[in-house]
Amino acid sequence: MAKHRLGGQTVKLENPPCILSRATIVGKKEGQGPLGEYFDVVLEDDLWGEKTWEKAECRMYQEAAKMAITRAGKQPQDINYLFGGDLLNQIITANFAARTLGIPFFGLYGACSTLTESMSLGAMLISAGYADLVLCVTSSHFCTAERQYRFPLEMGTQRPPTAQWTVTGAGAFLLSNDMKPPYITHITTGKVIDYGITDTNNMGAAMAPAAAATIKAHFEDTQQGPDAYDLIVTGDLGWFGRELTIDLLKKEGYDISDRFIDCGCEIYSKDQDVHAGGSGCGCSAVVFGAYILRKMEEGVYKRILLLSTGALLSTTSCQQGESIPGIAHAITIDMDRG
Template sequence: MSAKKKGMQSVVFLNPPCLASWASIVGPKEGEGPWGNSFDVKLSDYLLGENTWEKAESKLLQDTVTMAMSKQGLGVDEAEILLAGDLLNQIASANFAARSLNIPFLGLFGACSTMAESLILGAMLLDGGFYQRVIAATSSHHYSAERQFRFAIEQGVQRSPSAQWTATASGAVVLEAGGAGLKITAATVGKIIDMEQSDVNNMGAAMAPAAADTIKMHLADMELASDHYDLIVTGDLGSVGAALLRQLFVRDGLVPAPNYSDCGILLYDEKQDVHAGASGCGCSAAMLCGPLLAKMQRGELNKLLFVGTGALMSPTTSFQGESIPCIAHAVAIENI
């Protein structure tokens, strides 16, 4: 087995890449949430001065990447490669953002697990010695996602209590080889887990088993106790998915229970009429690049397991009666 592979599904980084800088931009509704002041920018307008939701999302991603680089006083062209993706068909937002950013680009699709996926791949490229500076980024936009996956905005519909609200948000992390500060020390690539859940209004229930499997595999592969991390945070399980995941922790015998939370629950206030919480690539990305990494930088958290969760649902296959395949990837970020 290679020196960097550990256990069944995990990797450890021999030269852990550092998170050199990061940025987060959120929409108006997300800005009103409990962590509103922890993001770099709170938008006042969902269109960002553009004339379509797709252009707005693309600009959101582009601005976040530019801001993450500018925090180190660098231009985007000083990054060697961009790893990014989003929820739209053909990852349109990422493609168009990359067109403007004009740096080498690998497009990713992992639905809402994209932030974790891009961090893992970025860290591997750096530890592998291929690059010195990589950007990992993702975005989601409520209105571009809504029109693609669900209904027209003005359509009168009653949302299910288990439905989640796609966040208008974006996060970008600049990863560098070597350097000091927060580091990505290990990662676990998840398998697709499908528990035959097919309710597109209950993504949390579909994704929870994938999160449980990846967390269990990570702890087993890394030979860690379940309370090793100061916080295990999942991407966007929402209140239903998080409640299920807690039950699955018990089933899997994780004792003591991990210190656990979910970005989908954290992003909005309960009063914001979002039902089971937030979802979307930008949800976990902005929570990571906003409050979570800031807490790590201040030393309030030292060991974080960031678990991106993705419901790899296609409207076409859902109408054909297929269940929802789900995935989760775990990234260990430590203050060392």
């Protein structure tokens, strides 16, 4: 087995890279939520003066990327690689933003799991010595996702209680080999898991088994339990998916309920009429970037496990009656380099 592998799915990074800087941009509704004060930029209008929702999302992506670079005192040409993606077909947001940014680019699609997918790959590249600076950026936008996956905005439809609200937001993270906490120490790459859920209005149920499986694999591979973490954070399972994940892990003998939050549950308050919570590539990016990393810097949390969770469906697959596969990638963020 390769030197730094632990068990079946986990890597312990030899030279843990740090998260050097970050930036988050969110839409109006997210700004009005309980975490509003933590975000770097809150848009007044989700169109941001652009002609289309897609252009607005692309600009959010670009601006977040530039902001993270500037904050670290770097230039775009200093960045070795850009990893990232979004929810739109052919990841046009990330591709179009990369056209402007001019950084060597790997486009990724992992639905809402793209954030930790990007950070996993970026961190491994740095640890192995193939890069000094890697930028990871993901975004989602309520209006672009809604028209692609669901219904037109002005259509008078009722959303069932398990439906989730796509977060309008972009988050950028600059990883480097500097010695400045927090560090990414472990990576557990998820498998695609499908328990046959077909209801596109119930993504939480489709993704919960993947989240539970990755958390379990991480615990087994690292031979640690929930106690090793101050907080376990999932991307966008929502209220219902969070409950399912707790139950699934209890069956495996792990009780994480006292240290488990979901970004989709945190970003909106319950009176914002979002039903089961937030979702989207932007969801875990902005909550992790703005809120959780801040709390880590303040010393509230020392070691966390972050999982972005993705539902790998397309409009074609669900119209053809296919079930919804889920995936979740985990990374350990630690204030100590280990």
